[in-house]
Amino acid sequence: MSKSKYAIFVVILGLYITLSGETTKMEIKKITPRTIISVVKRVEQEYYLLTKDKPIDLTITGPTYIRVYTRLLWQEDMTGKQNYRLLLKTNEDQDEKLLSFETEKSNTAQGENKRRYSKWRSFYIEVPKGTNQYQISLVSAKSETVALRFSFERPKEYKKIIPEQPYQELQFVEREKITTYYELTPKKPIKVKITGPAILRATCRLNYDYTLEGKQTYTISASVSGKEWQTKTFRTEKSQTGIYKNLPAVIPSTPDNFYLDVPPGTFLIEFNLKAGLGKSAGISFSVKPKDTYE
Secondary structure (H helix, E strand, O other), X not given: OOOOOEEEEEOOOEEEEEEOOEEEEEEEEOOOOEEEEEOHHHOEEXXXXXXOOEOEEEEEEEEEEEEEEEEEEEOOOOOOEEEXXXXXXXXXXXXXXXXXXXXXXXXXXXXXXXXXXXXXXXXXXXXXXXXXXXXXXXXXXXXXXEEEEEEOOOOOOOXXXXXXXXXXXXXXXXXXXXXXXXXXXXXXXXXXXXXXXXXXXXXXXXXXXXXXXXXXXXXXXXXXXXXXXXXXXXXXXXXXXXXXOXXXXXXXXXXXXXXXXXXXXXXXXXXXXXXXXXXXXXXXXXXXXXXXXX
């Protein structure tokens, strides 16, 4: 057996994984129909077939994360984009979550008997400590069949990035934790370089000076090469728990998040403070890769 960090054991009833000395376990109850789907570079992957009359029952021991990849069975009369919905039930129906997906035909995914499938879409199950019961059922799909594949994966996390110089740092302190923001004014925009496809998150705080009180409105715009890409207006109020360590004369507001869906390529994005009575704001940036479907 390989001595790599990850050891995966496949058995008839499910899948076992050992990760960093801790064992998490997933069992797929009942004999669920399965198929092999050939994808990019003719890699073959095992999927479980989900139909309206045959939900999939799981017993998962946590704590762990399960990523569920889904592919819609693609019939000859299906064109363009197609929608389908799944229902995730947790711990014997105590909690239900409806999951909706939009997809299109994959140019590479092909199953047994040359059956075609859609591009994958996925969702995560955060499994708490202990033994947990889950059921996934098919609510609606034109072809009435969706293929599922399970993987032990954590969701992608945002990572902090630093903007292009020049900038003025603001050391935001809350509950003894320090977070670096960058001062944004109407005359001093902040620029950040990012390579997509990715999701860029800009966390913004309006800065209250002695002239501002109560709830305030402010606008942040994002531009590329002088062309406005997206604008977001927020209504906020003073933070009751945080201060700027290096700028005690102003009080930061509660946080607001601004998201940009960045396409493939490299972009220099300029953020500007517009409208409102506030003279400045603090802004920080984080990014996570975006899924590339096939």
